[in-house]
Amino acid sequence: MSAPANSDVFDLTVDLVSRASITPDDAGCQALIAGRLQAAGFNCEHLRFGAVDNLWATHGSGAPVLVLLGHTDVVPTGPVEAWASDPFKPEVRDGNLYGRGTADMKGSVAAFVVAAEQYVAAHPQHTGTLAVLVTSDEEGDAIDGVRHVATVFAERGQGIDWCITGEPSSTDTLGDLLRVGRRGSLTGTLTVKGVQGHVAYPHKARNPIHQAAAALAELTARHWDDGYESFPPTSLQVSNIHAGTGASNVIPGELQVLFNLRYNPHWDAPKLEAEIAALLQRHGLEYALKWHRSGEPFYTPEGRLRSVAREVLGEFAGSAPEESTGGGTSDARFIAPLGAQCIEVGPVNATIHQIDEHVRVADLERLPDLYRVLIERLLA
Missing domain, CATH: 3.40.630.10 (Zn peptidases)
Structure with missing residues (x-):
């Protein structure tokens, strides 16, 4: 050296x-x-x-x-x-x-x-x-x-x-x-519950991917704010989506979505969590949501x-x-x-x-x- x-x-x-x-x-x-x-x-x-x-x-x-x-x-x-x-x-x-x-x-x-x-x-x-x-x-x-x-x-x-x-x-x-x-960092792990079944009999199942699609579209398209002083606007990014058994003829019984928000002082974690919970409830989803607050x-x-x-x-x-x-x-x-x-x-x-x-x-x-x-x- x-x-x-x-x-x-x-x-x-x-x-x-x-x-x-x-x-x-x-x-x-x-x-x-x-x-x-x-x-x-x-x-x-x-x-x-x-x-x-x-x-x-x-x-x-x-x-x-x-x-x-x-x-x-x-x-x-x-x-x-x-x-x-x-x-x-x-x-x-x-x-x-x-x-x-x-x-x-x-x-x-x-x-x-x-x-x-x-x-x-x-x-x-x-x-x-x-x-x-x-x-x-x-x-x-x-x-x-x-x-x-x-x-x-x-x-x-x-x-x-x-x-x-x-x-x-x-x-x-x-x-x-x-x-x-x-910026603050907030991670959500969303589990949308459905009913597994055969793709040929969708009336006997409930597809969580289909159910969650509109909610996820609204969530990812949302304009959160215009920034705060020298902070950029708040952003939400989906980092992973997982569902299915690996078979093409099975409607999954569960969908998991991992997403993260990087946010400015317009928000704090409780406010963001409440906003997203209200959105999911408005779409009538049966879901569980786990939060990890990295910091304000x-x-x-x-x-x-x-x-x-x-x-x-x-x-x-x-x-x-x-x-x-x-x-x-x-x-x-x-x-x-x-x-x-x-x-x-x-x-x-x-x-x-x-x-x-x-x-x-x-x-x-x-x-x-x-x-x-x-x-x-x-x-x-």
């Missing part, structure tokens, strides 16, 4: 990526991080729920509370033979560091650690609280990770003023996009966090960043309801979850400086 000389963030990223922390297995990443942060003067609390590890590290006290939020778990690699190099043996090629988690998001976590160490060394008596929160359950079910930690924080009365999530947010160059919110939308309005981030990213990227609420979801959706303003700032996301995931070494080298400057200006 051709590595940059004396690069703390590079070495730490390589160490983290070398650990096969496929969700929800942390594979020792958080112990490594905690050891470094404790040596820098942070108080570290390990919060393990079920099979999930969470680390809460703090330095200083009182308000404002600035949290650096990340995750140590990664998605599965897919077929290892499809990778140009072992996904858990990081390798530098053509100025890029390859390996699972380099971009999403062990590079950012390593940069958080280095930036935090540098900041408290330079400002041991800083105002407020600097905190690092990492979980091993962001890429998985997201039940016993930050969602659970946020519940514990609410019970404790732990306040958070600002949260910077290190998700890979940049589009082409480091700092060219500032994420200031995320959040939005950080104009204020100190956004203005500071805009200024810093502009300096790093050479021009003002695009301010966006696009993309999927992140663990910031669990922190925002605590009253925190949340943004996402991280490396280029072009290869996340893909074969041969990688991050530019030059970007990785700059990340600690970017995060440190954000910390310095917010806690000044």
